[in-house]
Amino acid sequence: MQNIADGSLSSTVPRAFSIFCDELRALANPLVAYVKNTRPEFASRTWREGQRPTLSTMLKRCHVAGVRLPDVLADPRGAAKAAGQLLIDHQALPSSPKPRRSPEMLKQVRLRLIEAISEYPQRPLVAFTEFARALGVSKGFLSYREPILCKIYKQEYKAQVRQANKQHKRQAKAELTEGRAFLRYLAGEFRSQDELVDHLHSNFEIKKRVARLLINEVLKTHARIKNLSEMTMLSKSQRCMLKRGRAAGYL
Incomplete structure (x- = not known):
C-alpha cells in the first residue's frame, strides 16, 4: 500500500484484479474440488468476482490470498501463481493407503483368539481392547476379520467379569x-x-x-x-x- 500512497506505482495492468481472480480460480479449482470432494465447476462458486471491485474488496481478497495489492495491480498473473502456491503449500498431503496385513499375521491372530478362548477359564481373559493391542492390531480390525470368534471372546470375558464381581461382592459381604x-x-x-x-x-x-x-x-x-x-x-x-x-x- 505504500507504493500506492507515495505514487511510486506508476503503471498498472488493465483489469488487473479480474485477471488475478481468473488466474487464481484456475489454480484453486482442482485443489478446492479435491478438498471438498466436489466437481471443479462447483468449486468455482467459492470465488465471486465483481465487475467493479471496491478498494475494500481488493484489500480483503489480497489479504486472504496472502499477496500484496500493488503486486496484483502490477503483475496479476505472477501474484496469482504466488497465491496458488501458498494455497497448495497449506493443504495437507493426501493420505496414503494403509498397508495390508499379511496372510501370516491374519493366521496368527486367528490362532491367538482360538487359544485364548480354549484356555478359559483356566487362564483368565483380558479386556478385548487390551487383547487387540497385544496383537498389534485394532479391535475394529479383529471384529471385522473374525466376527464369530470375537463375539465368543467378548461373551466369555463378560461372563468372567460377572463372576469376578459376584465373588468380590461375596467377599465384601463376608467382611461386613x-x-x-x-x-x-x-x-x-x-x-x-x-x-x-x-x-x-x-x-x-x-x-x-x-x-x-x-x-x-x-x-x-x-x-x-x-x-x-x-x-x-x-x-x-x-x-x-x-x-x-x-x-x-x-x-
Whole structure:
C-alpha cells in the first residue's frame, strides 16, 4: 500500500484484479474440488468476482490470498501463481493407503483368539481392547476379520467379569458380617458410612454403589436380628434365624 500512497506505482495492468481472480480460480479449482470432494465447476462458486471491485474488496481478497495489492495491480498473473502456491503449500498431503496385513499375521491372530478362548477359564481373559493391542492390531480390525470368534471372546470375558464381581461382592459381604466390619462401624471405628464404603471399595474391588447397597442390606438384617434377640417368646424358625444371625456376625 505504500507504493500506492507515495505514487511510486506508476503503471498498472488493465483489469488487473479480474485477471488475478481468473488466474487464481484456475489454480484453486482442482485443489478446492479435491478438498471438498466436489466437481471443479462447483468449486468455482467459492470465488465471486465483481465487475467493479471496491478498494475494500481488493484489500480483503489480497489479504486472504496472502499477496500484496500493488503486486496484483502490477503483475496479476505472477501474484496469482504466488497465491496458488501458498494455497497448495497449506493443504495437507493426501493420505496414503494403509498397508495390508499379511496372510501370516491374519493366521496368527486367528490362532491367538482360538487359544485364548480354549484356555478359559483356566487362564483368565483380558479386556478385548487390551487383547487387540497385544496383537498389534485394532479391535475394529479383529471384529471385522473374525466376527464369530470375537463375539465368543467378548461373551466369555463378560461372563468372567460377572463372576469376578459376584465373588468380590461375596467377599465384601463376608467382611461386613464375619469380618465384623459392620460391628466395628457401629462401635465407631469407622467415622462415617462413607469411610466404610471406601474400605470395601478399595479392598474388594466393588463399586461404591454396590458397597452402599450391601451396607443397607446388612443394616436391615442387623435390625431384624437385634429385634429377635430382645424378644422373650420365639418360634422355632425365629430361634433358628437368631442363631444364624449371631453365627454370621450380625450381633
